[in-house]
Amino acid sequence: MYRQRCGGSSPFDGTKENSFLHLASKRVRSTLEQRTLRRYEHLLFLTCEVPYTFCMKNSVGVICRVGLPILMLWCGVCVAQKVAITMDDLPRNGELPPGVTQAETTKKVLAILKGRHMPPVYGFINAQKLERSEDGAAALKLWAAAEPVGNHTYAHMDLEQNTAEAYEREIDEDEPALELLSGGAKHNWRWFRYPYLHEGDTVEKRRAIRAYLRARGYRIAQVTLDWEDYLWNTAYARCAAKNDAKSIEWLRSSYLNTASAFLDLGRAQAKLIYGHEINYVLLMHLGAFSSTILPEALDLLKKKGFKLVTLEEAESDAAYEGDPDVDLHDAGTLLDQWMQVKQIKYPEHVEKPYKEIESVCR
Numbered sequence: 603m604y605r606q607r608c609g610g611s612s613p614f615d616g617t618k619e620n621s622f623l624h625l626a627s628k629r630v631r632s633t634l635e636q637r638t639l640r641r642y643e644h645l646l647f648l649t650c651e652v653p654y655t656f657c658m659k660n661s662v663g664v665i666c667r668v669g670l671p672i673l674m675l676w677c678g679v680c681v682a683q684k685v686a687i688t689m690d691d692l693p694r695n696g697e698l699p700p701g702v703t704q705a706e707t708t709k710k711v712l713a714i715l716k717g718r719h720m721p722p723v724y725g726f727i728n729a730q731k732l733e734r735s736e737d738g739a740a741a742l743k744l745w746a747a748a749e750p751v752g753n754h755t756y757a758h759m760d761l762e763q764n765t766a767e768a769y770e771r772e773i774d775e776d777e778p779a780l781e782l783l784s785g786g787a788k789h790n791w792r793w794f795r796y797p798y799l800h801e802g803d804t805v806e807k808r809r810a811i812r813a814y815l816r817a818r819g820y821r822i823a824q825v826t827l828d829w830e831d832y833l834w835n836t837a838y839a840r841c842a843a844k845n846d847a848k849s850i851e852w853l854r855s856s857y858l859n860t861a862s863a864f865l866d867l868g869r870a871q872a873k874l875i876y877g878h879e880i881n882y883v884l885l886m887h888l889g890a891f892s893s894t895i896l897p898e899a900l901d902l903l904k905k906k907g908f909k910l911v912t913l914e915e916a917e918s919d920a921a922y923e924g925d926p927d928v929d930l931h932d933a934g935t936l937l938d939q940w941m942q943v944k945q946i947k948y949p950e951h952v953e954k955p956y957k958e959i960e961s962v963c964r
């Protein structure tokens with residue numbers, strides 16, 4: 603059993619688990635209340651499988667009878683934190699090692715997602731990458747046959763470097779590929795992910811693009827957890843080309859250390875901004891390193907007590923209704939934006955190894 607991390611979920615977000623938490627913490631004493639708790643036994647089973655099973659099998663024992671409500675209380679505060687995984691820059695982020703195709707990389711990543719019975723993972727595409735690339739088209743077809751797709755602009759345009767009008771054209775130009783790829787699929791492709799997470803360096807641009815997206819039926823695929831995983835993709839391609847096992851091992855450990863630190867940082871940010879944790883949306887990029895590191899990254903999420911959910915479920919959290927609505931330059935995730943707007947001091951955290959990644963296997 604892995605023990606769920608005790609997260610401070612919001613008692614107000616309306617989920618079953620949190621309703622339970624609310625009930626359990628306030629009203630455990632009376633018989634009537636214990637009956638209420640029994641209705642939530644299936645939820646407890648999910649979060650505290652081993653001790654719960656042990657107690658149920660030994661329920662004749664006085665200790666268990668007395669201890670169960672206490673155990674349930676303890677379990678109630680250990681409700682998993684929800685996170686939706688999303689992948690950007692499809693069909694490919696960064697460089698690939700020589701001889702490795704985009705289709706192969708995609709196939710391996712899809713096999714990992716399927717093997718782990720993951721909820722649907724949105725892939726945000728740049729249709730320009732399909733031009734004159736049969737490999738890119740093959741990779742995207744594989745992805746769209748298995749997972750949903752969303753809009754990431756046609757050519758990965760930076761809103762800070764372009765006008766709102768040019769940006770709107772880029773959103774439009776990505777759509778024919780999205781429509782074709784999802785052809786009749788049950789998934790809604792009208793989800794938009796801002797390239798570079800740049801939502802507008804002027805408030806006019808920010809509002810113009812938000813209004814444009816709204817009018818066209820899009821929802822914004824916000825990001826609330828990010829460790830800039832893309833940094834490792836091209837570095838891995840270089841190291842794999844050199845068959846440099848030692849450097850690849852360093853990439854692996856530095857990736858996981860950074861991921862762990864920035865998962866903790868994101869949660870700390872949410873608590874500082876909202877006073878409690880939220881449902882998260884994690885940004886990843888599909889590239890050379892993805893299929894190598896993804897199993898360990900998913901294990902890390904599990905170890906930290908995250909429960910994987912769909913993007914829709916993650917963004918049903920009220921945290922995603924807010925808009926900082928100010929001009930921001932290269933502000934990062936939604937949480938980073940709020941930290942800046944509310945002038946909240948960052949908790950201590952490690953820096954990402956930018957320089958080392960940039961120079962490795964050169």
Ligand SMILES: [Zn+2]
Nearest residue numbers: 690691797798
């Ligand atoms: Zn991107």
